[in-house]
Amino acid sequence: xxxxxxxxxxxxxxxxxxxxxxxxxxxxxxxxxxxxxxxxxxxxxxxxxxxxxxxxxxxxxxxxxxxxxxxxxxxxxxxxxxxxxxxxxxxxxxxxxxxxxxxxxxxxxxxxxxxxxxxxxxxxxxxxxxxxxxxxxxxxxxxxxxxxxxxxxxxxxxxxxxxxxxxxxxxxxxxxxxxxxxxxxxxxxxxxxxxxxxxxxxxxxxxxxxxxxxxxxxxxxxxxxxxxxxxxxxxxxxxxxxxxxxxxxxxxxxxxxxxxxxxxxxxxxxxxxxxxxxxxxxxxxxxxxxxxxxxxxxxxxxxxxxxxxxxxxxxxxxxxxxxxxx
Amino acid sequence: xxxxxxxxxxxxxxxxxxxxxxxxxxxxxxxxxxxxxxxxxxxxxxxxxxxxxxxxxxxxxxxxxxxxxxxxxxxxxxxxxxxxxxxxxxxxxxxxxxxxxxxxxxxxxxxxxxxxxxxxxxxxxxxxxxxxxxxxxxxxxxxxxxxxxxxxxxxxxxxxxxxxxxxxxxxxxxxxxxxxxxxxxxxxxxxxxxxxxxxxxxxxxxxxxxxxxxxxxxxxxxxxxxxxxxxxxxxxxxxxxxxxxxxxxxxxxxxxxxxxxxxxxxxxxxxxxxxxxxxxxxxxxxxxxxxxxxxxxxxxxxxxxxxxxxxxxxxxxxxxxxxxxxxxxxxxxxxxxxxxxxxxxxxxxxxxxxxxxxxxxxxxxxxxxxxxxxxxxxxxxxxxxxxxxxxxxxxxxxxxxxxxxxxxxxxxxxxxxxxxxxxxxxxxxxxxxxxxxxxxxxxxxxxxxxxxxxxxxxxxxxxxxxxxxxxxxxxxxxxxxxxxxxxxxxxxxxxxxxxxxxxxxxx
Amino acid sequence: xxxxxxxxxxxxxxxxxxxxxxxxxxxxxxxxxxxxxxxxxxxxxxxxxxxxxxxxxxxxxxxxxxxxxxxxxxxxxxxxxxxxxxxxxxxxxxxxxxxxxxxxxxxxxxxxxxxxxxxxxxxxxxxxxxxxxxxxxxxxxxxxxxxxxxxxx
Numbered sequence: 001x002x003x004x005x006x007x008x009x010x011x012x013x014x015x016x017x018x019x020x021x022x023x024x025x026x027x028x029x030x031x032x033x034x035x036x037x038x039x040x041x042x043x044x045x046x047x048x049x050x051x052x053x054x055x056x057x058x059x060x061x062x063x064x065x066x067x068x069x070x071x072x073x074x075x076x077x078x079x080x081x082x083x084x085x086x087x088x089x090x091x092x093x094x095x096x097x098x099x100x101x102x103x104x105x106x107x108x109x110x111x112x113x114x115x116x117x118x119x120x121x122x123x124x125x126x127x128x129x130x131x132x133x134x135x136x137x138x139x140x141x142x143x144x145x146x147x148x149x150x151x152x153x154x155x156x157x158x159x160x161x162x163x164x165x166x167x168x169x170x171x172x173x174x175x176x177x178x179x180x181x182x183x184x185x186x187x188x189x190x191x192x193x194x195x196x197x198x199x200x201x202x203x204x205x206x207x208x209x210x211x212x213x214x215x216x217x218x219x220x221x222x223x224x225x226x227x228x229x230x231x232x233x234x235x236x237x238x239x240x241x242x243x244x245x246x247x248x249x250x251x252x253x254x255x256x257x258x259x260x261x262x263x264x265x266x267x268x269x270x271x272x273x274x275x276x277x278x279x280x281x282x283x284x285x286x287x288x289x290x291x292x293x294x295x296x297x298x299x300x301x302x303x304x305x306x307x308x309x310x311x312x313x314x315x316x317x318x319x320x321x322x323x324x325x326x
Numbered sequence: 327x328x329x330x331x332x333x334x335x336x337x338x339x340x341x342x343x344x345x346x347x348x349x350x351x352x353x354x355x356x357x358x359x360x361x362x363x364x365x366x367x368x369x370x371x372x373x374x375x376x377x378x379x380x381x382x383x384x385x386x387x388x389x390x391x392x393x394x395x396x397x398x399x400x401x402x403x404x405x406x407x408x409x410x411x412x413x414x415x416x417x418x419x420x421x422x423x424x425x426x427x428x429x430x431x432x433x434x435x436x437x438x439x440x441x442x443x444x445x446x447x448x449x450x451x452x453x454x455x456x457x458x459x460x461x462x463x464x465x466x467x468x469x470x471x472x473x474x475x476x477x478x479x480x481x482x483x484x485x486x487x488x489x490x491x492x493x494x495x496x497x498x499x500x501x502x503x504x505x506x507x508x509x510x511x512x513x514x515x516x517x518x519x520x521x522x523x524x525x526x527x528x529x530x531x532x533x534x535x536x537x538x539x540x541x542x543x544x545x546x547x548x549x550x551x552x553x554x555x556x557x558x559x560x561x562x563x564x565x566x567x568x569x570x571x572x573x574x575x576x577x578x579x580x581x582x583x584x585x586x587x588x589x590x591x592x593x594x595x596x597x598x599x600x601x602x603x604x605x606x607x608x609x610x611x612x613x614x615x616x617x618x619x620x621x622x623x624x625x626x627x628x629x630x631x632x633x634x635x636x637x638x639x640x641x642x643x644x645x646x647x648x649x650x651x652x653x654x655x656x657x658x659x660x661x662x663x664x665x666x667x668x669x670x671x672x673x674x675x676x677x678x679x680x681x682x683x684x685x686x687x688x689x690x691x692x693x694x695x696x697x698x699x700x701x702x703x704x705x706x707x708x709x710x711x712x713x714x715x716x717x718x719x720x721x722x723x724x725x726x727x728x729x730x731x732x733x734x735x736x737x738x739x740x741x742x743x744x745x746x747x748x749x750x751x752x753x754x755x756x757x758x759x760x761x762x763x764x765x766x767x768x769x770x771x772x773x774x775x776x777x778x779x780x781x782x783x784x785x786x787x788x789x790x791x792x793x794x795x796x797x798x799x800x801x802x803x804x805x806x807x808x809x810x811x812x813x814x815x816x817x818x819x820x821x822x823x824x825x826x827x828x829x830x831x832x833x
Numbered sequence: 834x835x836x837x838x839x840x841x842x843x844x845x846x847x848x849x850x851x852x853x854x855x856x857x858x859x860x861x862x863x864x865x866x867x868x869x870x871x872x873x874x875x876x877x878x879x880x881x882x883x884x885x886x887x888x889x890x891x892x893x894x895x896x897x898x899x900x901x902x903x904x905x906x907x908x909x910x911x912x913x914x915x916x917x918x919x920x921x922x923x924x925x926x927x928x929x930x931x932x933x934x935x936x937x938x939x940x941x942x943x944x945x946x947x948x949x950x951x952x953x954x955x956x957x958x959x960x961x962x963x964x965x966x967x968x969x970x971x972x973x974x975x976x977x978x979x980x981x982x983x984x985x986x
Contacts (some may be wrong), residue, residue: 035753036732036979044654052368052661056375069977070368071732073523076506080523084733112513119713144659159783165509185783190772191592194654198591198647202462205780221646221668290377295664358971369976487896489885493848496878500855503871512867515858544911547903548943588899713943717936718914722934724923725968729978734924741919745912753836753844754896771870 018030030272037262038089038097040081042074045192045209047260048131050298051098054126057286058146064279068096075166079104079113086115091265096123101259105315106166108321113309117312118266121273125282125303125311127293130231131172132215132242132256134200134224135207144228144248146240147207151182158184159205161196162258166323169196169209172230172256179250200224211258212238216297229254238297255318259301261308277305329451329461332680336688341384345378345685349692353700355389356396359536360726362409362528363393364651371659379663379675383682386659388689390652391635395439395693398628399700402431403707404548404719406726410527410765411631412594414603417758418533418623420615425619426708429701433566434621441570442581442629443690446636447597449585451683452641457637458644461589467791468776471800473770478807480759481815488815490642494755498763501525501743508768509775517658520735526742529727529736530743530764534757536723537744537777563698569621573725576606576622579630588634591641591649596765600758602630636686643667643679659746682685836899838892845882845889862920928980929969937959937961 007154037055041047048070055068082104085097099120108116117313133144141147151158162169173186187205189195193214200208201223209230210218216238218224228245229235232254235242245252262274262280283289284302293300303311335341348370355366370389374382397408402419415435422431449457464472480495481488504515505524516522556714570577580602587598607616616623640658641649646668660667671679712719727740730736747757781790791797856879859871888894915934922931926954937957946953 034977035980042651042654043364044648044656044658048368049658049661052371052658056372069979072581073731073733075524075526076508076511079506079511083522107511110511112511118633140716157783165511185779187776187779188509189776190768194648195592198462199466201645201647203466204467217646217666217668220666220670223645223668292662296658296661297666351936358976361976365977425837487894489881489888490896493878493881493885496852496874496881497848500871500878503874507867510864510867512864514862514867514871515855538917541908541912544943546943547895547907548945711944713940713945714960714964716911716943717939720939721932721936721964721968724919725928725978725980726974728928728980729972729976732979733983737919737923741915749900752897752900753841767874774870 003251004316030275031064033094034067034069035064035093036069036095038071038073038081038085038095040073040075040078040098040100041192042087043072045194046073046213046298047098047100047295049296050127050260050293052286053292053296053298054289056292057283057288059107059186060286063283063286064276067238077107077167079090079107082107083114085265086119089265091267093264093276095173096262096276097266099259099261099263100119100167101312102171102315102319103167103258103310104254106171106319106323109319110166117316120263120269120307121263121266122308122312123264123273123276124284124305125259125301125308126284127260127262128299128301129168129211129213130229130235130299131168132212132229132239132279133172133176133198133207133227133245134210134215134218135227136200136203137225138203138224139206139225139226141207144243145246145252147227148176148180148182148250150206151180151184153295154181156185158182158207159187161187161189161199161208162210163196164188164190168211168256169193171319171322172252174210175230175252175256176245178253178322179245197224199305210235212299215239215298217297230254235299237299255315255322259303259308259311261303271304328676329680329684332677332789333684334679335380335681336684338389339442340381341681341685344385345383345388345688346692348385349392350691350696351390352389353396353399353696354407356393356408357399357700359404359406359408359532359722360405360528360729361393362730363390363411364409364655365730366393367652367655367659371655371662372772374659375662379660379665380678380681381657382663384676384685386656387682387685388692390656391443391632391686391689392693394635395436395443395628398435398439399432399697400722402435402624403428403541403703404536404722407531407809410531410761411599411634412627413531413535413758413761414599414627415624416625416633417603418620419627420619421541421619422621422624422690423708427619428708430513430566430569430621431619431624432701433561433563433698434570435624435699436694437566437570438577438629439566439632439697440627440690440694441577441585442631442633443635443693444582444687446585446588446633447683447687447690448636450636450640454640454644457589457640460592461641461649462533462645464590465755465795466773466780467794468796468800469590470773470777470791471797471804472590472593473766473773475800475804475807476593476601477770478804478811479601480762481808481811482608483600483604483756483762484487486756488811490608490754491756491759492811494750494757494760495500497750497755497768498760498765501530501572501760502764502765502767503771508772509729520738522772523731523733523735525739525764526730526736527765528730529716529740531761532723532727533740533742533744534761536643536719537741538748538751538757540720540723541714541745541748543712546712548713561701573625575609576626577629579606579609580626584630584633585637587630588637589640589649590708591647593769597762598633598634599627600762602626609816618762632690643671644669653659726815836897838889838894839899840899841889841892841894842886843885845894849882849886852879857877910942913938913944924981925983927983927985929965929973930983930985932968933961933965936964968982 039048058064089095135141169315199205226242362712397412399417401407401412401416407413407416419431481491522538583602641647642653648657727736781787856875859875918935
């Protein structure tokens with residue numbers, strides 16, 4: 001009895017405190033407390049950084065009305081975080097996760113994880129970061145053709161760094177090898193895109209596959225040359241002069257583009273999903289978010305729940321095919 | 327001398343306010359168990375959304391410097407290291423606090439942090455272009471040898487038995503391999519669901535250091551007689567200053583090693599303190615006093631881990647490569663304002679760059695001043711009855727390890743490791759080498775695998791790992807370090823045996 | 834005081850058993866690529882464990898106080914409370930309620946004052962309340978950490 005009363009008092013206290021702090025109206029419907037977003041990569045990585053920006057206006061009255069906080073669960077190229085999310089996260093909408101496609105789909109095809117594309121329900125997509133091929137600023141390669149020629153003449157000798165196995169970078173490397181009929185030495189690094197970029201700049205490897213956003217920054221800092229973009233169209237905003245791999249004559253499409261967005265676990269109530277799917281894209285499209293994302297060199301691509309569902313399906317089919325032989 | 331030109335920026339009212347706020351906030355966050363400097367800086371990023379780039383960076387710079395030093399507070403008073411950087415501080419610092427010397431330990435730790443930190447930032451200001459090349463010189467093979475060099479320290483670190491020290495290190499290396507392997511994504515040694523995420527470093531640290539100490543307090547029981555009353559002496563700050571400069575050996579070893587190690591991307595910050603502590607012990611005439619509350623241990627550890635702050639930002643500011651997790655978070659803080667580190671930063675936004683660096687310089691001074699005030703609490707902490715202390719440390723340990731990833735699994739791991747460590751310690755194993763293995767294992771493995779892959783595309787692993795000046799230099803250091811440990815261990819054994827014989831004869 | 838040869842031998846056996854298990858797993862599990870480094874480490878681990886085992890058997894291990902019945906008797910109550918909190922109470926009762934109970938229990942168990950004195954209880958309850966408010970302010974209000982809620986809070 002007393003504990004009940006204490007609980008009531010404590011709840012009342014917590015409620016008044018939270019409402020005064022967060023200026024949100026105390027509504028009876030979802031969400032009535034802050035929402036978490038689990039990021040499967042470490043603090044400071046591209047996914048973490050962008051997730052923090054795109055969720056910054058969540059607390060506004062016309063958005064979710066509750067702030068979003070970030071929880072980092074890094075490890076094993078994202079497997080740790082998504083495993084946790086698929087098996088242990090609460091299914092009430094109060095814990096979302098940032099997805100990276102093609103990463104989690106490719107990992108689920110390779111097995112030994114507790115998730116697949118069917119374990120999650122997409123909410124909306126916020127960004128698309130194509131993979132690019134980079135070399136150090138003093139490298140002897142000036143075009144993607146020269147790089148491919150070298151790889152043809154020296155099978156297995158072209159070292160190519162990337163952020164891990166079965167992530168977008170790896171897919172792009174696999175596609176490039178398949179399209180050119182070459183064999184390259186793909187070197188997965190620990191510590192994400194930043195570590196892979198360091199290997200290129202320091203000359204530990206001959207070339208690298210990296211995120212467009214990180215490569216753009218390294219290019220501005222005068223450390224690298226960007227040889228090609230693994231996308232269907234050139235990126236007119238950040239790298240208008242860099243050709244796509246397709247333009248260069250290699251059959252590489254946009255399957256390696258790193259799509260980032262939010263999802264919830266399967267089993268979350270439909271009305272919660274609907275509410276999130278209706279509000280979250282608006283949140284991503286906020287002017288302040290756009291300004292910060294552009295300033296950081298991060299390409300935005302907002303997609304609705306339906307569009308993401310379609311994109312996930314396409315990737316699943318393509319990756320099943322590509323990874324079959326491995 | 328360009329930085330002097332922009333010194334005025336730090337003294338504007340808003341900037342100064344942010345600087346003071348950032349320093350105090352950083353000290354509190356740093357002292358909170360479970361909040362590493364990386365997490366603390368990440369938490370502050372949203373506040374910078376509303377500030378100008380310069381002001382935002384002042385806040386982050388001040389917070390970064392003071393969280394690293396703030397970690398020493400919980401390490402000394404509670405023996406809960408706030409981050410890997412503070413492990414070495416806990417070894418002697420907590421022993422000092424329990425002897426009633428907490429005030430002195432805290433004063434020395436903040437003064438040493440200040441000296442090391444200022445020298446580190448000065449290095450950042452004057453030697454950045456030179457240092458940038460040095461930071462890039464370390465490829466996978468060098469980082470592998472460097473990690474192995476770190477592992478060789480294990481045998482001599484805070485252990486009364488050579489073989490048990492090495493064994494503790496091996497246990498740590500094994501624990502670091504639990505969970506998904508980073509490259510292949512294969513499951514390794516997962517025998518419980520809580521372990522699928524692997525053993526993360528902060529909960530492990532908290533468990534390994536705080537829990538054995540809680541159980542030690544339990545073991546005293548409840549009889550009033552068993553609970554010793556600690557006499558706490560107040561300690562004038564001037565005497566601490568004199569003592570700091572008398573311990574010039576520890577201070578210079580800490581500062582030099584801290585700044586060198588801090589530069590190396592990926593390795594630096596975590597082990598700077600431990601390496602400096604170990605070297606100081608090896609070179610000190612009072613070797614036996616280390617671990618029992620010797621001030622040199624605190625000075626070496628704290629000067630090293632703050633000296634690392636400045637140089638650790640060199641790769642970020644010059645090459646736009648974050649060399650440490652905290653630097654990665656700071657990079658995010660710059661990016662949201664559209665500022666790209668690298669030549670762009672110093673050419674087009676010198677105001678931002680230099681004000682940031684200056685704020686770290688001034689932040690060090692403020693950190694020392696505010697830090698000294700916390701020393702006042704230290705006097706009280708030793709007098710807190712063990713029953714309160716034990717419950718408080720236990721609850722803090724649980725909250726701290728939970729809040730890192732909001733995971734109950736981490737709390738289970740923390741408690742199990744801690745209880746296991748208590749029993750291991752009763753048999754001469756120790757936590758410091760175990761933690762070192764835990765930290766260095768993943769670094770050694772990742773670089774070993776990566777180096778192997780690169781080597782196979784070139785001329786084979788032997789040439790890749792064992793040729794080149796830097797590789798050979800590091801290998802020589804590894805061999806020398808092992809030989810030294812063996813030799814000093816033999817000497818110790820011999821003198822111990824002689825002492826025992828004498829005792830037996832006397833009986 | 835150092836532990837008996839028997840105790841040292843038992844501990845060394847336990848460590849040896851661990852090392853042997855780790856080595857066995859490293860050499861039998863698949864994929865071999867992922868176990869390259871564990872194999873390297875486990876061999877070193879196993880040889881060190883053997884050395885340590887030999888030392889203990891020959892009575893050369895002298896470091897460490899070992900475990901006594903008295904020690905076990907003293908730590909068991911506290912350890913029991915901690916384990917119940919972490920593994921059972923935290924999720925079912927809620928983080929803050931179970932922390933409060935744990936703090937008060939351990940404080941009482943190891944307080945030299947007799948548990949029959951009212952004054953002692955008052956002092957302990959006040960200490961608990963103050964400490965838990967600080968924890969609540971720090972973790973919940975300042976850092977906004979979402980803790981498991983359970984039945985209560």
